[in-house]
Amino acid sequence: MRALLLVAIAVLTLTQAGHAQRPALDASFGSAGKPWRANAAGLWQIVHGGRIRLGAGPRLNHFGGDAGTYRTHDPRPTGLPSRVRLEPSVWSLNLMVSAELRVPGPFEVGANLDLAGVAIGESRAAGAERLRPARGSLFLYGDRDRGSLNSEYYLSLLLGRGLRVRAGASHYVTGYRVTGGPVRPRYLRFDTVPFLAVRWGS
Numbered sequence: 001m002r003a004l005l006l007v008a009i010a011v012l013t014l015t016q017a018g019h020a021q022r023p024a025l026d027a028s029f030g031s032a033g034k035p036w037r038a039n040a041a042g043l044w045q046i047v048h049g050g051r052i053r054l055g056a057g058p059r060l061n062h063f064g065g066d067a068g069t070y071r072t073h074d075p076r077p078t079g080l081p082s083r084v085r086l087e088p089s090v091w092s093l094n095l096m097v098s099a100e101l102r103v104p105g106p107f108e109v110g111a112n113l114d115l116a117g118v119a120i121g122e123s124r125a126a127g128a129e130r131l132r133p134a135r136g137s138l139f140l141y142g143d144r145d146r147g148s149l150n151s152e153y154y155l156s157l158l159l160g161r162g163l164r165v166r167a168g169a170s171h172y173v174t175g176y177r178v179t180g181g182p183v184r185p186r187y188l189r190f191d192t193v194p195f196l197a198v199r200w201g202s
Helices: 001-014
Strands: 024-031 036-047 052-064 067-073 083-086 089-103 109-119 124-126 127-134 136-138 149-160 165-177 184-202
Touching: 024 165, 036 089, 036 184, 052 109, 052 165, 083 124, 083 127, 083 136, 083 184, 089 149, 109 127, 109 165, 149 184
Parallel strands: none
Antiparallel strands: 024 036, 024 184, 036 052, 052 089, 067 083, 067 184, 089 109, 109 136, 109 149, 124 127, 127 165, 149 165, 165 184
């Protein structure tokens, strides 16, 4: 709930700020065969002068793909495996921040990162245990991450009238937790996939 409240407060702050303008709308899809992800986002520019643009906004992600190996990064309770195979299907709503730099020509290089949010999805069986997507997501860097988060590194091409095409690499984590028992360890999987995106707006 704290992560969801953070997203809501951040979005309300952006929309009510005196300098806020209409958000850019962005949709992208990335895949490396088996793992894939799709998302839609709204992005408000906070700093948009000169060559650097900084922004923030909500991003809705869907992570999917064939079964893959998830590894626990928490102390492993007796009787639980250190690795499990799960077929991911996770929806997450996160607060995203972005930075873009204008380079010569109609190009920009940029990166964005999910900071915090919430996730839902169907539970999965792993032996005698059931695991469910971790509900709260929080960027803590690497193995310390909580939940399901996305980040992108890309080159953007301005086609005119606010229309941009972006291409690059998406690095994301999906996180599951054991649903029962006094200790519920995290199981994480990190994937990097190429992606294409279309953005319309400022």
